[in-house]
Amino acid sequence: MKQQKDLIKSLILDFQKNLPLKIIPRNLALPIESGKIISVCGVRRCGKTFVLYDTINKLLKHKVRAENILFINFDDERIAFTEKNLDFIIQSYTELFPDIPFKEVFFFFDEIQMAQGWEQFVRRVYDKYSKNIFISGSNSKLLATEIATSLRGRTIPFEVFPLSFSEFCLFKDIDTNFYLQKNAAKLKNSFVEFNKYGGFPEVVLSGFKFYEKILQEYFHIMLYQDMVERYEIKNIAILKYYISRMLANLSKPTSVNKIYNEIKSAGIKCDKNLLYDYADMLESIYFLQRLCKHDSSVLKAELIKEKKAYFIDNGMINALNYSFTDDFGKQLENTIFLWLRRQSDFKRDIYFYKGKKECDFILFDRNKPVKLIQSCWSLSDPDTIKREIQGLTDAAKNLKCKDLTIVTSEEEDEIKAENFIIKVVPAWKLLLEKERTNTLSFSH
Incomplete structure (x- = not known):
């Protein structure tokens, strides 16, 4: 358990150290104060992650501190998330930043469909900790089905495609x-x-x-x-x-x-x-x-x-x-x-x-x-x-x-x-x- 939590902590801190991120902005702008779970779906490697990065950069411009950004890539081969260890994310962040209220934390979960039981976890985070949640995935049916059953009424969906001509x-x-x-x-x-x-x-x-x-x-x-x-x-x-x-x-x-x-x-x-x-x-x-x-x-x-x-x-x-x-x-x-x-x-x-x-x-x-x-x-x-x-x-x-x-x-x-x-x-x-x-x- 300690080894997994230490890895999650390093993932959180390493990401925060590299902020702001150098990217080319896309035409899609995600809302940052909707009070809803923002879901971003699209084909692999089309730029979903960079749409999340762009949103993070905008939050930083709005004076949100890097410590308030929690970004996890669920497609990271170093850790396999399951229903049993998803809560380690919350525990790890709390141990890193015990004085930051969760309601002020912005959660970014990239390629979340890779984790079993993700929908219950996201709902728990939304209901108990923060309304600032952004998720991305590469399977429209999987995300839509789980959102419809577990997160009904809590999400605003967006789609990302490969680059438009502009x-x-x-x-x-x-x-x-x-x-x-x-x-x-x-x-x-x-x-x-x-x-x-x-x-x-x-x-x-x-x-x-x-x-x-x-x-x-x-x-x-x-x-x-x-x-x-x-x-x-x-x-x-x-x-x-x-x-x-x-x-x-x-x-x-x-x-x-x-x-x-x-x-x-x-x-x-x-x-x-x-x-x-x-x-x-x-x-x-x-x-x-x-x-x-x-x-x-x-x-x-x-x-x-x-x-x-x-x-x-x-x-x-x-x-x-x-x-x-x-x-x-x-x-x-x-x-x-x-x-x-x-x-x-x-x-x-x-x-x-x-x-x-x-x-x-x-x-x-x-x-x-x-x-x-x-x-x-x-x-x-x-x-x-x-x-x-x-x-x-x-x-x-x-x-x-x-x-x-x-x-x-x-x-x-x-x-x-x-x-x-x-x-x-x-x-x-x-x-x-x-x-x-x-x-x-x-x-x-």
Whole structure:
């Protein structure tokens, strides 16, 4: 017991000695006086810890002393936290700072899902000691389930993603004011990099050196630690095959049933329900997200078997699926989905349309379709223009929506088609313009 407490004390003191921390701030600012448990969730290595660091730096600027900061990284291999030793954190801090009231202490628990029984511990800290609690984790389902059962009404959730395009530019020290002509060319080139390499902070800061090895290692940790070990998966080969098929079918409607039949035809025994479980697991660790086809019945839309899959980062897809490297169109579509996904107000209100024609994205606001988006790298081919326009107008007529946009790599225009006006917008400009306001603007 003494050895564990001594280690916890050294972790607390070592962290405090290094304050304030040198970081590049992200666009997300966490509230520091909410009286709620602030939960931060996102894929591994996307920058959740640095969002916590940024919050700590802001507390220091608000005259909170370093001694009042208690930061524990639960992914630290030096100590395995269990239900039995979690209270050592409280005991260790008390022994270090007996004169500091706990109500004045700010608790930061990073990757808390690594500790068994964490939810009861956090609730106990909140109810008994302090209302200043910040937690982070890499499993949305795990955190959401435990928060819903043990911490209901006590939390405010936030999501962190790999860098947005504006953050990507900030990390590369690029001026994002695209109204200045001198910046336009550099921003266009930067977007091509962003669209290919993605936004994991380590990859961007390294100048994309060894990006494939870095991201393959991230994936390896996600696969084995977050899935195989946590869920005790036995048949890793089937899991890997499922992932490879989803990667190959990026942005295409794909059903679990189709993949199941492929496995079955190869003479391999597989439980179909297991594949559905894999899909849920991959979504819970933020590796991918499935997009439903729109249906007037929300329930029916959820139950439709064919769904599109998009992935957390273009760089990671490139590192895992080499055929994706030169497919700029698919890369752009994944980028636009991620941009839409990070608009938190609309995370559950994005669908794809498939009628006579297809439309990549429908955005809903309070159950009303308010924006239709097609993603297309280039409109230089007349057949491509025709296909994109027909997809938009078919969806617009069926859904009675008038806000139509085609997002391209660099073209900018306005197209009149039937009774609609279609805006053609370059992705680099769209992402920067919307990210400045951190919201989506809709015309009704």
